[in-house]
Amino acid sequence: MNEELKKIGDALLFGVEKQEAAIHHNTTEVPNKNAVREIVNQLLFLMFPSYFKEEKNRDAVLEGVFLDLKRQIGFALSLEGSTMLADTEELSMSILEKMPFIQEKLMKDVEALYEGDPAAKGPEEVLLSYPGFFAIAVYRIAHELYLLKIPYLARMMTEYAHEKTGIDIHAGATIGDYFFIDHGTGIVIGETTVIGNHVKLYQGVTLGAKSFELDENGNPVKGIKRHPNIGNHVVIYANATILGGKTTVGDHAVIGGNVWITHSVPEGKTVVYSEK
Numbered sequence: 001m002n003e004e005l006k007k008i009g010d011a012l013l014f015g016v017e018k019q020e021a022a023i024h025h026n027t028t029e030v031p032n033k034n035a036v037r038e039i040v041n042q043l044l045f046l047m048f049p050s051y052f053k054e055e056k057n058r059d060a061v062l063e064g065v066f067l068d069l070k071r072q073i074g075f076a077l078s079l080e081g082s083t084m085l086a087d088t089e090e091l092s093m094s095i096l097e098k099m100p101f102i103q104e105k106l107m108k109d110v111e112a113l114y115e116g117d118p119a120a121k122g123p124e125e126v127l128l129s130y131p132g133f134f135a136i137a138v139y140r141i142a143h144e145l146y147l148l149k150i151p152y153l154a155r156m157m158t159e160y161a162h163e164k165t166g167i168d169i170h171a172g173a174t175i176g177d178y179f180f181i182d183h184g185t186g187i188v189i190g191e192t193t194v195i196g197n198h199v200k201l202y203q204g205v206t207l208g209a210k211s212f213e214l215d216e217n218g219n220p221v222k223g224i225k226r227h228p229n230i231g232n233h234v235v236i237y238a239n240a241t242i243l244g245g246k247t248t249v250g251d252h253a254v255i256g257g258n259v260w261i262t263h264s265v266p267e268g269k270t271v272v273y274s275e276k
Helices: 003-022 033-047 058-079 085-097 099-116 123-129 131-147 151-165
Strands: 180-182 200-202 206-208 241-243
Touching: 033 058, 033 099, 033 131, 033 151, 058 085, 058 151, 085 099, 085 131, 099 123, 099 131, 099 180, 131 151, 131 180
Parallel strands: 180 200, 206 241
Antiparallel strands: none
16 A cells, blocks of 8 residues: 555544544444345345345245344444343344234235325335335334334434435334325424324425423433324325424314424314415
């Protein structure tokens, strides 16, 4: 290696050392982004083999996913200094045991997407090509990791879907059955959002926080309810923004496009944008 390249390498290494100190790593191992994405893809194959095709044997894939989950969960728990490190095998098995449950939920989402979109030629098209389905599927896997207190992997999974689809669903959100996302680009669903059954969202919808409660040092308080509750059979049209942990949209409400809502909406109410 020539002298100039060696200087660059030394400078980068120095930067890495400063970076490690600044973010207080307590481990030399961190979750691998590509490995986590491959876990997502393999789990989708196991649930929908006809649509997420692989050449590998299903049993081999299942065993491989178990080992990969165990390894990446171990890295994630070590990174955050968790006391659950000895439980990586049990945690990995817990995720895989949830797959039939997730598969059942996703079939309901497929049904909602197919029945809700007149452009859909069949459930096959939803599975093969709808970004809304992919984002929901990844969310439902990541949500189980979130519930098991493995937030790093959960977030890495939902950011994979975000990157591919433009749909940002936090793994901590609680979302009911028959969830419909049409088009989807620009949708943001915050961590403490609660969404009921048979809810339809269109592109650009934000279910977000209105403001951040601060502690005595001026830092945002974490772990509190910040995002809205959406009832059953609610339709939210394009670019609507609904904010606040105390904001509730009642069952069967319709939220028109481009509205800005920071207060609760009664059951059955239709809200539309008006300049008056």
